[in-house]
Amino acid sequence: MAAAILAAARLRGPRAPSWAVACAVPMGYTAGFVAISGWPAFPPGMAEQVVPWLGLAGGLLGAGYPLLQPRPLARRGAFAALAVLALWLLQRKLYESPWSGAAAVLVPLLLAAAACAHFWLVEELARRLPGVTFPLPHAVVAAAAAPVLFLAGSLSFARHAGALSASLLGFAAAGTLFGPSFWRPAAPALALLLPSLLLTGYLRTYEFSAASGFLLLLAPAGALAGDLAFARALHPLPRLLLRIGGAGVPAAVAAGLARMSASSGGY
Amino acid sequence: MKPRLFLLTVLCLGAGLPIGYVSLRAHAPEMPEVPATAASAAESYDIDGVHSQVVFKANHLGVSYNYGRFNDVSGKFTWDAADPAKSSIEVTIKAESIDTGNGDRDNHLRGPDFFDAKQFPTISFKSTKVAKSGDGLKVTGDLSLHGKTKAITVDAKHVGSNDAGFGYRTGFDVAFTVKRSEYGMSEMLEMLGDEVMVMVGIEGVRK
Numbered sequence: 001m002a003a004a005i006l007a008a009a010r011l012r013g014p015r016a017p018s019w020a021v022a023c024a025v026p027m028g029y030t031a032g033f034v035a036i037s038g039w040p041a042f043p044p045g046m047a048e049q050v051v052p053w054l055g056l057a058g059g060l061l062g063a064g065y066p067l068l069q070p071r072p073l074a075r076r077g078a079f080a081a082l083a084v085l086a087l088w089l090l091q092r093k094l095y096e097s098p099w100s101g102a103a104a105v106l107v108p109l110l111l112a113a114a115a116c117a118h119f120w121l122v123e124e125l126a127r128r129l130p131g132v133t134f135p136l137p138h139a140v141v142a143a144a145a146a147p148v149l150f151l152a153g154s155l156s157f158a159r160h161a162g163a164l165s166a167s168l169l170g171f172a173a174a175g176t177l178f179g180p181s182f183w184r185p186a187a188p189a190l191a192l193l194l195p196s197l198l199l200t201g202y203l204r205t206y207e208f209s210a211a212s213g214f215l216l217l218l219a220p221a222g223a224l225a226g227d228l229a230f231a232r233a234l235h236p237l238p239r240l241l242l243r244i245g246g247a248g249v250p251a252a253v254a255a256g257l258a259r260m261s262a263s264s265g266g267y
Numbered sequence: 268m269k270p271r272l273f274l275l276t277v278l279c280l281g282a283g284l285p286i287g288y289v290s291l292r293a294h295a296p297e298m299p300e301v302p303a304t305a306a307s308a309a310e311s312y313d314i315d316g317v318h319s320q321v322v323f324k325a326n327h328l329g330v331s332y333n334y335g336r337f338n339d340v341s342g343k344f345t346w347d348a349a350d351p352a353k354s355s356i357e358v359t360i361k362a363e364s365i366d367t368g369n370g371d372r373d374n375h376l377r378g379p380d381f382f383d384a385k386q387f388p389t390i391s392f393k394s395t396k397v398a399k400s401g402d403g404l405k406v407t408g409d410l411s412l413h414g415k416t417k418a419i420t421v422d423a424k425h426v427g428s429n430d431a432g433f434g435y436r437t438g439f440d441v442a443f444t445v446k447r448s449e450y451g452m453s454e455m456l457e458m459l460g461d462e463v464m465v466m467v468g469i470e471g472v473r474k
Binding site for chain 1: 371374375377378379380383385386414454455
């Protein structure tokens with residue numbers, strides 16, 4: 001679906017339009033979600049049904065980037081509002097809040113701040129990483145989220161992570177149809193989808209490794225390994241592999257940590 | 268003659284009563300059923316969670332049945348032996364208390380693929396109708412599971428009543444089948460059977 005949207009946009013011109021860049025991944029993820037779990041209800045009844053809607057909201061925010069690009073405060077403010085909304089939506093259906101007392105205020109605030117920091121990271125990566133080097137490390141990280149969620153105790157959430165990874169791969173593949181492009185409109189959706197999926201896993205499963213979750217959120221930054229001094233002299237393909245490996249190694253460590261924290265190694 | 272006849276009668280009764288009692292003890296079940304004190308009125312009971320069990324079995328890969336149970340069962344019921352239609356029952360089960368003898372499997376069953384216990388922490392049954400059926404009962408009620416409520420009818424049998432020094436107790440045996448997919452639990456249908464057989468032993472202590 002993500003690839004189809006970008007490919008269709010390519011018919012209109014050599015430059016990727018903001019709306020297509022912004023909406024390709026969340027629409028691809030939503031298509032995968034529908035195939036796995038059926039249509040996400042609106043308003044969402046279950047926390048995991050919130051995730052595709054959040055992705056699409058991020059896509060809408062990204063589609064507005066031609067207007068928001070010169071206004072960083074408005075852009076980040078809009079994302080912060082979406083992050084707070086995401087936190088509220090993801091935990092509101094739980095029977096009891098996972099946090100009590102002062103933690104009930106502090107933890108959601110810290111998580112919203114972490115989501116905003118993640119957004120800043122994804123935006124920076126979209127600005128710095130050329131062409132497919134932006135979506136590919138994210139696809140690797142989303143793929144590693146699948147075993148983390150499976151080991152936490154949810155096959156369905158693991159498949160949702162797989163759908164996100166497939167969507168990012170399609171996005172990367174279709175991205176090769178364009179020359180150097182403007183990938184930043186994809187940032188809000190990407191910065192909402194993976195953290196929301198991981199937070200859903202944390203809130204709803206019984207063996208989610210929080211360390212793995214944080215490591216996965218930081219892992220895309222490993223793609224900046226391709227910007228190290230020695231890497232600049234490399235040919236494009238080894239440099240791309242270095243970027244993928246830079247994100248893939250911490251993602252693999254996150255999966256390993258999840259395996260180690262699983263109670264008794266399967267049944 | 269009359270005083271002699273009276274004496275003979277007393278002697279016969281005096282000898283016969285213990286003999287009759289011993290004879291009754293020999294033929295009665297170990298815990299004889301004690302009739303309710305007010306057989307025509309519905310009496311209220313609290314479910315004794317220690318002596319009540321909810322056990323289930325589900326097909327695994329088409330080759331065997333795997334058994335499990337819920338360790339936290341509570342509720343109350345009213346029972347009218349003379350007119351069962353006046354009886355009712357409410358049972359609440361904590362979904363997190365599932366126990367299949369394997370920690371990983373239990374956590375998977377508690378998670379979003381199955382019971383989703385963090386979002387739907389309780390399983391409940393509330394009767395809407397109780398009817399006599401042969402020597403058993405048909406209990407119709409609403410089963411709430413995984414956020415969905417559906418009317419079901421289960422077969423129940425009154426097992427017995429007893430007052431053996433632990434409070435007046437009465438109990439039932441219940442068996443029924445649920446299709447988990449009807450309650451939105453559709454993961455891994457190809458591996459774990461859709462139909463889950465549930466066996467319930469309910470013991471209540473009269474209030």
